[in-house]
Amino acid sequence: MPLHPSQLASAAAAVSPSTAPPLVLVDLSRPARPNRARSGLTKTLRLLLRALVPAVLLVVWQGVCALHLVSPETLPSPADIIAAFAELIRTGELQSAIPASLGRALVGLALGATTGLILGLCAGLWRLGEELSDAALQMLRTIPFIAMIPLFIIWFGIGEQAKIALIFGATIFPVYLNTYAGVRGVDAKLVEAAQVFGLSPRLIAQRVIIPTALPSILVGLRYAAGVALLALVAAEQINARSGIGFILINANQNQRTDIIIAGIIVYALLGILIDLAMRVVERLALPWRPSLVPA
Amino acid sequence: MSLHSSSLHHPAPVRATSYIPAPDPFADNPVAVHLAGVRRVFNGRAVLDGIDLDVRRGEFISLLGPSGTGKTTLLRILAGLDGADGGRVQVAAARSVVFQEPRLVPAKRVWQNVLLGAPQTAATRTAAARALEEVGLGRHTDAWPRTLSGGEAQRVALARALAREPHLLLLDEPFAALDALTRIRMHDLVAQLWRRHLPAVVLVTHDVDEAILLSDRVIVLAGGKVRFDARLDLARPRQRGDDAFVALRARLLAELGVAPSIPHHA
Numbered sequence: 001m002p003l004h005p006s007q008l009a010s011a012a013a014a015v016s017p018s019t020a021p022p023l024v025l026v027d028l029s030r031p032a033r034p035n036r037a038r039s040g041l042t043k044t045l046r047l048l049l050r051a052l053v054p055a056v057l058l059v060v061w062q063g064v065c066a067l068h069l070v071s072p073e074t075l076p077s078p079a080d081i082i083a084a085f086a087e088l089i090r091t092g093e094l095q096s097a098i099p100a101s102l103g104r105a106l107v108g109l110a111l112g113a114t115t116g117l118i119l120g121l122c123a124g125l126w127r128l129g130e131e132l133s134d135a136a137l138q139m140l141r142t143i144p145f146i147a148m149i150p151l152f153i154i155w156f157g158i159g160e161q162a163k164i165a166l167i168f169g170a171t172i173f174p175v176y177l178n179t180y181a182g183v184r185g186v187d188a189k190l191v192e193a194a195q196v197f198g199l200s201p202r203l204i205a206q207r208v209i210i211p212t213a214l215p216s217i218l219v220g221l222r223y224a225a226g227v228a229l230l231a232l233v234a235a236e237q238i239n240a241r242s243g244i245g246f247i248l249i250n251a252n253q254n255q256r257t258d259i260i261i262a263g264i265i266v267y268a269l270l271g272i273l274i275d276l277a278m279r280v281v282e283r284l285a286l287p288w289r290p291s292l293v294p295a
Numbered sequence: 296m297s298l299h300s301s302s303l304h305h306p307a308p309v310r311a312t313s314y315i316p317a318p319d320p321f322a323d324n325p326v327a328v329h330l331a332g333v334r335r336v337f338n339g340r341a342v343l344d345g346i347d348l349d350v351r352r353g354e355f356i357s358l359l360g361p362s363g364t365g366k367t368t369l370l371r372i373l374a375g376l377d378g379a380d381g382g383r384v385q386v387a388a389a390r391s392v393v394f395q396e397p398r399l400v401p402a403k404r405v406w407q408n409v410l411l412g413a414p415q416t417a418a419t420r421t422a423a424a425r426a427l428e429e430v431g432l433g434r435h436t437d438a439w440p441r442t443l444s445g446g447e448a449q450r451v452a453l454a455r456a457l458a459r460e461p462h463l464l465l466l467d468e469p470f471a472a473l474d475a476l477t478r479i480r481m482h483d484l485v486a487q488l489w490r491r492h493l494p495a496v497v498l499v500t501h502d503v504d505e506a507i508l509l510s511d512r513v514i515v516l517a518g519g520k521v522r523f524d525a526r527l528d529l530a531r532p533r534q535r536g537d538d539a540f541v542a543l544r545a546r547l548l549a550e551l552g553v554a555p556s557i558p559h560h561a
Contacts, residue, residue, distance in 0.1 A: 193398040196374055197391065197412030197459070207411065211402035288402055288439040 076258040081265070084258035093247055094266070101232060101243035102270065104160070108167025109228040113221055116172040120179025120220075124213070125205055137176055145170040146234050153238060163235035170231040171224040178223070182216025183209055215286055222278040229271050244270075319526070321351040321511070326385075327463040327495035328373060333382035334519075335368050342368050344519030346382070352462055353493040357506035360516035361551060366499045369516070370467050373497060387462035387495070391455070393469040397448035399440035399455075406436045409455045426454040429491075430484060446477035450484070457488060464489075466498040470505065482508055486531070503547045507540055508533050515550045523550045 058078055064070060065077030072080065088094040119137065122129030145166060156162035186209050194204045236245020244263050251259035282289075328350035335343040342365040350356055358366045371377035372384060374392045399408045407415060409423040424436050430450040440448060449469060456464060466485070470478045486509055489496055500506055506513050507527065515523035529539050548554070 187398075189394070189396065189398050190400060192376060193392070193394065194411060196376065197455070199412050207403070207407075208400050212400060214402060286402075288404075288441060 073255060073257055076261065080258045081261050084256070084262040088247065088259065088262060097242065097244045097247050098266070098270075101236065101245070104163050104235070104243065105167060105228045105232045105270075105274075108164045108231065109171050109225060111164070112168040112171030112228070113175045113224050115168070116175030116177075116220065116224070117179055117217065119172070120176045120217075121183060121205075121210075123176075124180045124183025125209065134180070137173070141173045141177075145231060149234065149238065158239040162238060163232075163240075166235045167228050167231040170227050174223040174227055175217070175220040178220025179213065179217045182213030182220075185216065186212045215282075215289060218278070218282050218285060222275070222282070225274045225278050226271065229267065229274060233267055321354045324351040324353050325462075326350070327352050327354075327387040327390075328497065329383070329385040331383040333369075333372065333379045333384060335365065335372065335377070336380050341519045343372075343379070346516075346519075346521060348514070348521070350463075350495045350497060352387075352495050354512065355489055355496040355498070355510045356512040356514060357498045357500055357510040358514050358516060359500065359503065359506055359547065359551060360522075362501075364516045365519060366516055367467060370465050370497065370499045373463070374465050389459060389461050390463035390465060391457075391459045391461040392465040392467065393449070393452045393456045395468045395471050397440070397445075397452040399448055399451055401440050403440075404436075405432070405438050405440060405443070405451055408440060408451060409458050411455060412459065423454075423458060426458040427451070429457070429488065430454045446473055446481065449473060449481065453485070453488070457492060460492070461494050464494040464496045466496065466500075468499055468501065471501065478505075485509065503544050503551070504535060506547070507543055508535075513547065515547065517550075523547075 061075075062077050062079065065072065065075065065080075076084070085094070088097075119129075119133050123133050123137075124130070148169060149162075149166065152162045152165050156165050190208055190212065191204060194208045199207065233245070236243055236248070240246040240249060244266050248260055248263040251257075251263065326349055328348060330346050330348040333343055333346040333348075334341060342363075346369065358369065360366045368377060370392075372379050373386050374390065375386070399405075400411065403411075405427065406420055406423040409426055410419050413419050424433065427433055427436055430453050432447060432450055432454065435443065435447065435451075440451065443451065449472075452469070469485075470481050473481060482505065489509075496510075498506070498509060507529070510527060512524070512526050514521055514525075527543070529537070529543070533540060
């Protein structure tokens with residue numbers, strides 16, 4: 001709003017030179033810098049710097065082993081571990097173990113995620129579903145799934161059933177919680193607009209709520225995939241007759257530290273593989289997400 | 296210009312000393328809104344306290360009123376999103392709403408948003424593309440809502456509302472969140488689309504100029520009642536600088552209880 005001239009005059013008079021602090025200018029202009037600062041050269045450099053620490057660690061590890069500072073039974077060298085990998089591949093153990101372990105993880109994950117998704121949708125979409133399932137699931141959620149292993153052995157024995165049941169139980173909750181939160185998080189204004197345009201409750205769920213909640217649901221699925229791997233490792237400690245756990249148990253009995261470490265690395269690689277797969281799924285399912293849409 | 300003001304208690308329009316019957320160019324059109332004695336009470340306070348209103352097809356009316364006078368409540372009742380506590384509410388079955396925010400589903404492409412309440416087939420897709428063409432967004436049929444500007448998104452919301460061929464179009468401050476230049480373009484667009492499709496339009500707004508630019512009739516709500524109801528017979532397109540426009544604005548601002556200290560450019 002423009003000030004009246006008399007107001008301006010009084011405003012000017014208020015800033016008397018004697019009492020007010022002097023006006024100081026701050027220079028915010030950027031110092032001229034060559035464009036090179038954000039070019040590809042520094043990108044490569046940054047990549048090299050990132051690789052530097054792991055590379056140094058590997059060299060130190062190999063050096064410590066070569067100088068016999070630790071016994072090979074405690075910590076075999078990186079070269080020994082590569083040899084162990086070669087041995088596992090030569091005997092065909094690794095080739096049969098990975099499908100066995102991955103199969104367990106995926107069957108358990110598929111069952112758990114489906115159950116979590118259905119329960120989450122029921123609790124998110126219907127008041128009745130929420131009343132029925134939410135309190136019970138929130139209670140069960142507090143049980144660490146590893147604590148269930150002894151009980152599952154009694155219930156399901158030491159075969160495949162117990163392993164898949166453990167992965168199933170562990171993966172329900174991440175999917176349930178994120179689905180429920182995602183459905184509840186859909187803007188009520190969107191639902192209201194859909195009502196105005198005459199959508200039935202079924203179509204509102206199908207066209208508005210579920211697509212909008214999908215990012216959250218997929219976060220739950222991705223988290224569940226990580227948990228599935230964790231549960232797999234725990235489950236394969238129960239008398240595994242196949243899979244990576246079987247390799248680990250055998251190696252443990254034969255004091256083969258190199259093979260144990262190789263097995264652990266395989267678990268880590270499986271984790272990366274599952275995570276990458278989930279990212280691909282997200283990319284395909286969410287073409288409208290801000291990170292993927294050039295605004 | 297002649298301004299005929301009438302209220303519930305004075306159904307016959309009266310202007311100063313002379314008596315001039317209000318020419319109602321829509322008298323022969325079917326009724327799209329019929330409200331009689333509509334009440335809505337929130338926490339013991341009657342936000343709407345006996346509203347009578349008839350709007351006929353093809354008529355463009357604006358609801359003005361200070362904040363909290365129940366303009367939006369009235370619009371929500373017309374949309375079927377809120378229920379009246381008393382009185383009679385009859386509205387056209389084919390109606391749609393444009394809200395202050397575009398309210399597009401971010402996970403659906405623009406054409407799917409236009410067809411939100413309709414079957415989504417190849418044939419309807421063509422209809423959606425045509426509706427988008429009408430609001431100047433033919434190129435954005437396959438875009439994601441997130442990639443649109445605020446004005447574009449609001450135009451999609453308008454296309455979505457018109458794709459249903461509504462007999463009653465409800466506009467809840469649809470231009471309030473837009474920048475001033477986009478708003479001017481939207482005014483033109485809405486006037487154009489209204490002339491082409493001729494639905495009954497109820498526009499809720501704070502903007503007196505907007506109401507005068509667009510409507511056939513301006514209603515001011517106050518104290519839960521219709522305080523002022525005037526038919527505008529200014530020639531279209533209307534100019535903000537016209538004497539009649541300026542006089543009407545002053546009158547409406549007075550009805551709204553605003554006495555501007557800075558005179559508008561005239």
